[in-house]
Amino acid sequence: MPAMSLPVSLNDPIRPFFGAEHSTELHSDHTHILGFGFDGTACFRKGTKEGPDGLRSVSEDIESYSPYLDADLEDHTFYDLGNLRLGFDDDEEKQWHHALSDFNQIFDDVDLAKENIKLLTLGGEHSISYAPIVKYLKQYPDLVLLHLDAHADLRDGFLGYHYSHASIIRRSVDHFGPGHELIQYGIRSGTRDEYQWMKEHKTIRKSRQEFLESVNAIAADRPVYLTLDLDYFDPSFFPGTGTPEPGGEDFHSFVSLMKILRQKNFVGADAVELSPPIDPTGNSNVFAAKVVRELLLALERAGA
Helix, strand or coil: CCCEECCCCCECCCCCHHHCEECCEECCCCEEEEEECCCCCCCCCCCHHHHHHHHHHHHCCCCCEECCCCEEHHHCCEEEEEECCCCCCCCHHHHHHHHHHHHHHHHCCCCHHHHCCEEEEEECCHHHHHHHHHHHHHHCCCCEEEEECCECCCCCCECCECCCCCCHHHHHHCCCCCCCEEEEECCCECCHHHHHHHHHHCCEECCHHHHHHHHHCCCCCCEEEEEEEHHHECCCCCCCCCCCCCCCECHHHHHHHHHHHCCCEEEEEEEECCCHHHCCCCHHHHHHHHHHHHHHHHHHHCCC
């Protein structure tokens, strides 16, 4: 199939991520990176709007080879589309809707499954995940949504925002059909009502072993999408995020997941909540970039 030109204009990346080719087109049989740098609903500390380019800024200085997966990005062709435009309105919610509209213009008429197009969206705070998650739910009626996060994100709006970063999973579940499934892990902060919801719907996994066993049990041909809030990781490893929570996971738990997802029908992902200004050392940028490297390699290998 010929490449498909984007129907809207995006902001060019400061440099393509990890040597990706910058493209204004969608390419069948390839993975694409898209930045959505928005932090308008962040309720504690902002800065995640700089996340996509914070990741890009360090990627060229990091090895493309993963010793954990014994795989190298240099063996794959993938594309960096740049960043969605937020518009010029001072109203932050209108900025979010402007970028959401552009996202939908790009992907509404694209059959991700037929064209074998995979998307990795970089945030931005967690509200940006709504756009790709809804697209994937519409595309795959039997999708498994994996949610790694410190927070349940099941509130029905927060601080006046219906599409808040604290509501992203609630808003996603609004679009669930009978064949969709939600699996959550890393959650260590939430309201009593949120925890009751997770228990009633049996979505939460309470140990690393239980979580990895649940993912391993997913049928090999069933599509899987991962939404990763980087505050899933303990702030001792990853301080550069707006709402840190002690008691989080380490990098090796994530690598264990990537090794499993490489053998599954891993169709797409987003990685959100990197806030470069909060960690002036730049260590969080590097940590997040290596996480995204593993994600890209898992997406490239998945289903092969």
